[in-house]
Amino acid sequence: MASDSFDMIVIGAGPGGYVAAIRGAQLGLKVAIVEREHMGGICLNWGCIPTKAMLRSSEVFHLMHRAKEFGLSAEGIGYDLDAVVKRSRAVAKQLNSGVGHLLKKNKVTAYMGEASLPAKGRVSVKTDKGTEELKAKNIVIATGARARELPGLEADGDLVWTYKHALVPPRMPKKLLVIGSGAIGIEFASFYNTLGAETTVVEVMDRILPVEDAEISAFAKKAFTKQKMKIMEKAAVKQLDRGKGKVTAHIETGGKVEKHEFDTVISAVGIVGNTEGLGLEDLGVKVEKTHVVTDPHCRTGVDGVYAIGDIAGAPWLAHKASHEGVMVAELIAGGKPHAVDPDSIAGCTYCHPQIASVGLTEAQAKEKGYKIKVGRFPFIGNGKAIALGEAEGMVKTVFDASTGELLGAHMVGAEVTELIQGYIVGRTLETTEEELMNTVFPHPTLSEMMHESVLDAYGRVIHI
Structure with missing residues (x-):
């Protein structure tokens, strides 16, 4: 050759x-x-x-x-x-x-x-x-x-950034606008907000993290709001007026357009x-x-x-x-x-709190005509989570009521990006609720919540 x-x-x-x-x-x-x-x-x-x-x-x-x-x-x-x-x-x-x-x-x-x-x-x-x-x-x-660039919202590396600029920032933003609340947008919002930027997230859909289960999105929104992040849903950035060291964003919500001033904009509207x-x-x-x-x-x-x-x-x-x-x-x-x-590929978002999911959301399972059993377990009921000082979060599991097939798993909280793999292996091995219930999870670990969430779907939960 x-x-x-x-x-x-x-x-x-x-x-x-x-x-x-x-x-x-x-x-x-x-x-x-x-x-x-x-x-x-x-x-x-x-x-x-x-x-x-x-x-x-x-x-x-x-x-x-x-x-x-x-x-x-x-x-x-x-x-x-x-x-x-x-x-x-x-x-x-x-x-x-x-x-x-x-x-x-x-x-x-x-x-x-x-x-x-x-x-x-x-x-x-x-x-x-x-x-x-x-x-x-x-x-x-x-x-x-x-990165997808929307007309009029193009990045310039100074006032308006893509993910690349946000990774090598020319300065620390004071008032930050993040357009898009998928994984990329939320991760950068989380990073800069934690370091002290006054952060606003704008999402065109009716909720942030729109690919996640609705309950997980709602939980995450509550956590971000508590961290003083401003979340605007069903909102669209129509125009950016760039001035010296500032950007005026025209943001439409409920048919009304309002002007908001920022010093930095991160555009994360897809790829x-x-x-x-x-x-x-x-x-x-x-x-x-x-x-x-x-x-x-x-x-x-x-x-x-x-x-x-x-x-x-x-x-x-x-x-x-x-x-x-x-x-x-x-x-x-x-x-x-x-x-x-x-359906067996997990999504992981490394904001604070972390988010991880695999398979169908509760809404998707219903849309597909499944009769379902849903289990939930909160971090506050887990010894390891309390010991870590990370008592905010939840694990949610969705099962086919007739076969016991694990249709989906959704988590929000500390280290869930590492935990999700347990459910992925389960799905790959075509596990049922019975096998998950009979699995002995080590104590004290965060993973015990995965077990309890399964037990909860079948009315057998112990610690809540």
Whole structure:
């Protein structure tokens, strides 16, 4: 095989692409990966990882203010935003170089440059040194997505920020407007609010975190309001007037438009797939609403062309992309992998309190015609939660009343992003309420609330 000829070429080295490349190499394929910017993609460099590092700083800051509750003393509590950002960037850099090392270790040939698909089985890469022409029977598109920009609300990096600007802020906002209350918007609102910014969140839907179970959204809203965050639902930012060091936002609620002044705006109104410049349409790859249309196995309908991760549509989550990457590599290597089930992919939001969920919400289960049993358990009934000083939260489980199938699980509170995995494993193993009830959960742990929530759905709860 010629040096520019491969079994599989992956375009994009984010959590979908680099994982696909590594899995392909493990299965004996000759693999190349093309990346135009950063190994690890948005997730490692400008998304999941650096935001968690920043949120950890704000969490510790919040706890320092509560020192007295724990019998401790902390005087003159403050922060250095530049140092918080520096730590976050160092964490991202460490992981970025780790991805490069993993690709090398697995003998994946990496090309840094801009890729396009001039013809079937061909990839052209514009690098610093010129253009490289590569060939492969199988091409995996993993080019990800970027922040959606609404007309008139475009980011300028000074007054109006995208998530990228918010990760390397030119200053600490005093009065902050966050447009959009999905995971990205709420995480940044939580971070800056905890550090003292007067924060307003505007959501066009009738509730914040609209993809979550309604009860969880309501609980989170109450918690955020208690933290002095201002939440505006069924509201839309119609216009931003930019002045010197200030922005006047025209916000419409209930048919009335009011003007509010801020010094910083973060726009978090969704994402747009990176489909441009690849030559997809000419190849016959179908693109709808900036996303590549695929079947459940990420095939595009054009022989030998696959699309994974954000470019292939919702849910826009790194772990979904990675799993699709593994599935596609196994498919290319001749295996028969299961398709990724979107209902078994958890969503995690790392605000304070944390939010995590998997499967159907109570409303979705009813819409689908299920007769359901719902269980709830509050953090206040859990010994470990009280000992941690984290007694605010709840665990909610939704079961099919006739079969005992776990249809969905929804949580809000401390460390729920770690707890949710128990229910995901349960769903993957097709567990029923009986097995969950018969499982012995260790004491004292937060995970006991998961057990109690199941017991509650069947009228057997002990601790409330």
